[in-house]
Amino acid sequence: LSALNNSGTAGDVMVDVHGNQATVTMNVSGAAQTFMDGPFPHAQHIHIHGQGTCPGPEADTDGDGVVNTTEGHPSYGMIGTSLTTEGDTSPDSGLAVERFPGGSAYSYERTFELDAPTAEALKSGTAVIVVHGVDPALMPAAAAEKMSDLDPALPAAATLPAACGTLTAAQMGAMPEGGADTGV
Numbered sequence: 001l002s003a004l005n006n007s008g009t010a011g012d013v014m015v016d017v018h019g020n021q022a023t024v025t026m027n028v029s030g031a032a033q034t035f036m037d038g039p040f041p042h043a044q045h046i047h048i049h050g051q052g053t054c055p056g057p058e059a060d061t062d063g064d065g066v067v068n069t070t071e072g073h074p075s076y077g078m079i080g081t082s083l084t085t086e087g088d089t090s091p092d093s094g095l096a097v098e099r100f101p102g103g104s105a106y107s108y109e110r111t112f113e114l115d116a117p118t119a120e121a122l123k124s125g126t127a128v129i130v131v132h133g134v135d136p137a138l139m140p141a142a143a144a145e146k147m148s149d150l151d152p153a154l155p156a157a158a159t160l161p162a163a164c165g166t167l168t169a170a171q172m173g174a175m176p177e178g179g180a181d182t183g184v
């Protein structure tokens with residue numbers, strides 16, 4: 001994962017796919033620490049069916065100095081899977097902030113059933129991990145005063161993309177028993 005929007009957030013991600021089961025392992029650091037006296041929630045998703053890329057600064061089409069989530073959609077696509085800590089993993093849980101990891105550094109591991117669109121994107125190389133939530137102090141002041149492009153009840157900082165990484169397929173074919181496993 002590489003930082004977006006000057007967030008300082010970094011990390012790494014592995015998606016291990018066996019049939020329709022995916023195990024996602026993530027380590028994230030340098031993320032926004034606190035939000036309203038609690039751990040800063042970091043919505044995180046597998047985005048799918050865009051160009052399979054992370055946006056550059058030119059994606060800031062409204063010129064406010066940040067690439068918000070919507071401005072990144074042409075690059076990384078829409079939410080395919082919400083990498084929540086429990087319960088639903090569908091796009092419906094995209095902003096279920098109480099079910100995402102939080103704080104400045106965290107590890108995440110979860111096994112869940114892949115839905116067909118996300119599985120297809122993983123195979124076709126258009127699956128992109130995006131971690132959201134940036135310390136507003138790191139944003140241009142005018143952008144930090146805005147509300148989120150995804151939910152007008154949340155500040156822009158809460159949903160701003162903080163880190164992004166493209167997933168590259170790798171066959172882990174060393175032990176072919178039981179069919180081919182695809183590590184991504």
Ligand SMILES: [Cu+2]
Pocket residue numbers: 043044045046047079130131132
């Ligand atoms: Cu996202």
